Amino acid sequence: MSNPFPLDKGKLLHAYRQMKTIREFEERLHVDFGRGDIPGFVHLYAGEEASGVGIMMHLEDHDRIASTHRGHGHCIAKGVDVKGMMAEIYGKSTGSCAGKGGSMHIADLSKGMMGANGILGAGAPLICGAALAAQKLGHDGVGITFFGDGASNQGTVLESMNLAAIWNLPVLFVVENNGYAEATSVDYAVASDSFVDRAAGFGMPGITVDGTDFFAVYEAAGEIIKRAREGAGPTLLECKMIRFFGHFEGDAQTYRAPGENTENRKNRDCLKIFRTKVTEAGVLSEKELNTIDDEVMILIDEAVEEAQAAPLPTLEDLTKDVYVSY
Amino acid sequence: MARTLSMKDAINEALDQEMSRDPTVIMMGEDIVGGAGADGEDDAWGGVLGVSKGLFAKYPNQMIDTPLSESAYVGAAVGAATCGLRPVAELMFIDFLGVCFDQIFNQAAKFRYMFGGKAETPVVIRAMCGGGFRAAAQHSQMLTPIVTHVPGLKVVCPSNAYDTKGLLTQAIRDNDPVIFLEHKNLYASECDVPEEPYAIPFGEANVVREGGDVTIVTYGLMVQYSLEAADMLKKEGIEVEVVDLRTLSPIDMDTVIESVEETGRLVCVDEASPRCSIATDVSACVARDAFKSLKAPIEMVTPPHSPVPFSPALEDLYIPSPDQIAAAVRKTMEA
Numbered sequence: 001m002s003n004p005f006p007l008d009k010g011k012l013l014h015a016y017r018q019m020k021t022i023r024e025f026e027e028r029l030h031v032d033f034g035r036g037d038i039p040g041f042v043h044l045y046a047g048e049e050a051s052g053v054g055i056m057m058h059l060e061d062h063d064r065i066a067s068t069h070r071g072h073g074h075c076i077a078k079g080v081d082v083k084g085m086m087a088e089i090y091g092k093s094t095g096s097c098a099g100k101g102g103s104m105h106i107a108d109l110s111k112g113m114m115g116a117n118g119i120l121g122a123g124a125p126l127i128c129g130a131a132l133a134a135q136k137l138g139h140d141g142v143g144i145t146f147f148g149d150g151a152s153n154q155g156t157v158l159e160s161m162n163l164a165a166i167w168n169l170p171v172l173f174v175v176e177n178n179g180y181a182e183a184t185s186v187d188y189a190v191a192s193d194s195f196v197d198r199a200a201g202f203g204m205p206g207i208t209v210d211g212t213d214f215f216a217v218y219e220a221a222g223e224i225i226k227r228a229r230e231g232a233g234p235t236l237l238e239c240k241m242i243r244f245f246g247h248f249e250g251d252a253q254t255y256r257a258p259g260e261n262t263e264n265r266k267n268r269d270c271l272k273i274f275r276t277k278v279t280e281a282g283v284l285s286e287k288e289l290n291t292i293d294d295e296v297m298i299l300i301d302e303a304v305e306e307a308q309a310a311p312l313p314t315l316e317d318l319t320k321d322v323y324v325s326y
Numbered sequence: 327m328a329r330t331l332s333m334k335d336a337i338n339e340a341l342d343q344e345m346s347r348d349p350t351v352i353m354m355g356e357d358i359v360g361g362a363g364a365d366g367e368d369d370a371w372g373g374v375l376g377v378s379k380g381l382f383a384k385y386p387n388q389m390i391d392t393p394l395s396e397s398a399y400v401g402a403a404v405g406a407a408t409c410g411l412r413p414v415a416e417l418m419f420i421d422f423l424g425v426c427f428d429q430i431f432n433q434a435a436k437f438r439y440m441f442g443g444k445a446e447t448p449v450v451i452r453a454m455c456g457g458g459f460r461a462a463a464q465h466s467q468m469l470t471p472i473v474t475h476v477p478g479l480k481v482v483c484p485s486n487a488y489d490t491k492g493l494l495t496q497a498i499r500d501n502d503p504v505i506f507l508e509h510k511n512l513y514a515s516e517c518d519v520p521e522e523p524y525a526i527p528f529g530e531a532n533v534v535r536e537g538g539d540v541t542i543v544t545y546g547l548m549v550q551y552s553l554e555a556a557d558m559l560k561k562e563g564i565e566v567e568v569v570d571l572r573t574l575s576p577i578d579m580d581t582v583i584e585s586v587e588e589t590g591r592l593v594c595v596d597e598a599s600p601r602c603s604i605a606t607d608v609s610a611c612v613a614r615d616a617f618k619s620l621k622a623p624i625e626m627v628t629p630p631h632s633p634v635p636f637s638p639a640l641e642d643l644y645i646p647s648p649d650q651i652a653a654a655v656r657k658t659m660e661a
Contacts, residue, residue, distance in 0.1 A: 064405075064409060066405070095442070096442065097440060097441050097442035097444070098442030098443065099442075100439055100440055100441075100442050101440040101441060101442065105436075105440040105441065107437075107440070107441040107444070107445070108444075109408060109441070109444060109445055110444075114405070114408060115437070115440070115441065117433075118432070119428055119432050119433070122401070122428055122429065122432065122433055124398075124401070125397060125398045125399070125400070125401020125402050125404070125405060125429055126401050126402070126404060126405030126408075126429075126433060127405060128398065128401070128402040128405060129401065129402035129403060129404060129405025129406035129407070129408075129409065129411075129413075130405045130406065130408070130409045132390075132402055132405075132406050132411070133405075133406040133409035133410050133411045134409070136350075136352065136387070136406075136411060137350075137409075137410055137411070143405075155397060156397045156398065156401065156428075156429075159393075159395040159397055159398035160398050160401070160402075162393060162395065162398070163392070163393065163395060163398040163399065163402060166393065320443065321438050321439050321442065321443030322438065322439050322477050322478055323438065323478065323480070323502045324438065324446055324500075324501040324502050325500075325501070325502070326480075326502075326529075326576050
């Protein structure tokens with residue numbers, strides 16, 4: 001049977017592996033956090049995997065992303081080491097950030113991952129700077145800033161859209177619209193009917209896609225990123241998606257309609273939708289996908305075991321790396 | 327070769343030489359060129375007070391006018407700094423810090439630490455500070471304590487044209503985020519400034535006047551006022567040592583302590599608001615580390631705990647004067 005998808009079999013398997021890794025990473029954190037193993041608080045990306053992976057499949061290390069408080073998925077999709085991430089979330093010295101950042105500040109600049117961010121909307125100006133640097137240094141890198149429907153109302157996001165538009169920066173503004181800003185509905189908090197209309201206000205194209213459909217995200221992002229690399233300037237992409245868990249772990253989610261989470265898991269699970277599409281087309285087999293599932297489970301188990309066994313940072317680390325020199 | 331240069335021209339020369347030396351040095355800000363998109367002259371302003379005038383003609387690709395959008399362009403400067411550029415962002419007045427502070431204290435200042443030592447953010451935020459311009463409450467503040475409080479930021483506030491050129495050169499070459507504060511009432515002040523590029527290391531205070539009776543510790547415009555006070559006091563037989571901190575973070579407490587150990591008396595002079603200020607910080611450190619050397623209680627000369635007023639009659643009362651500084655010195659001598 002011919003392959004009806006815009007990715008070859010190897011890339012389809014890679015995309016599935018990435019999405020599955022994010023899913024199991026988050027499902028495991030949900031359990032371990034509930035058990036009290038993890039300090040602080042975590043915001044889980046489960047349910048939103050198709051957005052991060054569908055976009056990141058088009059990126060190289062010299063392309064920069066600025067993520068959000070809900071950043072684990074973006075990190076994994078951008079190639080940050082999963083075991084380093086898990087150790088970071090456990091606050092260990094072997095973590096991606098030596099245990100000093102935690103869930104909300106995982107970064108790996110060598111992978112073009114400029115950081116999850118505890119401040120909503122803060123990544124948008126930063127990514128304009130990354131795109132400006134690409135422009136000035138003469139490479140074809142693009143900048144992608146992710147923000148939710150909630151942070152879409154921050155002045156930083158709107159100012160950055162204006163800045164990117166007047167400087168024709170290679171930036172993709174991705175609204176990950178999961179319907180809730182913390183516990184507040186998008187219908188309450190966002191004045192315009194469509195984020196595409198907001199983009200139009202800055203003279204930039206905007207597209208809305210079904211963020212539970214990997215292929216819809218992949219194709220839209222591919223076109224936008226190609227245009228940006230060729231100098232056509234910024235674009236807004238709205239991914240309408242589902243947040244499987246609460247705003248943070250421990251959120252009782254009483255603001256949701258009864259049965260909403262069950263319905264979402266049953267009918268709007270981006271991994272299930274992906275599996276159905278690729279198996280029904282006969283491009284990937286259940287066996288191939290199940291093998292990935294098994295390998296991902298082993299990876300996550302190992303990541304947790306290694307994180308738990310890893311050493312804690314020490315007094316010597318407390319004041320290290322505040323400055324390059326002081 | 328040294329020649330006399332104003333602080334304003336010293337800033338221009340440092341920017342010029344660093345942009346020439348390193349094409350990754352860029353400058354961003356509101357009307358740092360002026361006239362963008364308009365039909366009149368290019369480089370119409372060269373900054374609101376003309377500090378960057380002439381640089382656009384030499385470095386058209388390194389001088390970027392921005393919209394009135396401090397959060398966006400200061401944040402863009404921070405982001406670009408992590409991606410291979412060395413931006414100098416001009417925040418016209420430090421009073422506008424409130425608009426974009428998140429990008430400075432939550433982003434730039436914390437990247438290196440939060441990311442486990444793997445980030446470098448070589449960005450400079452230049453801004454005018456200080457009173458005396460009849461510019462009222464939102465264009466006259468020092469705010470030095472606010473930025474000095476934040477780990478991850480370096481803070482510079484020079485008192486003369488020579489230091490300004492050397493410290494700004496160092497700020498641009500430095501690999502940490504630097505807040506560079508230029509007192510607007512010193513822009514016209516002149517001194518000998520070498521033509522060739524030079525950098526003054528951070529964290530080295532300058533003893534601008536030696537004296538054995540009382541130590542004054544200060545920075546910025548207050549250095550000049552303290553020197554005036556010292557001239558007055560010399561006529562009364564009081565020898566004052568004036569320590570110009572030059573950089574507030576890092577701060578050179580060693581030089582301060584050494585001086586106080588010699589004089590036994592300390593007056594801290596600070597144009598910033600009096601609570602949790604550079605003056606209180608220095609006073610606390612001296613009280614802890616050189617208490618036994620003190621022959622008199624430490625004095626502080628600061629404005630009152632109020633916004634900067636507009637009326638010249640009130641602003642002149644607000645800003646510490648050489649007379650007030652001299653009075654504080656006399657008080658320590660009488661104790």
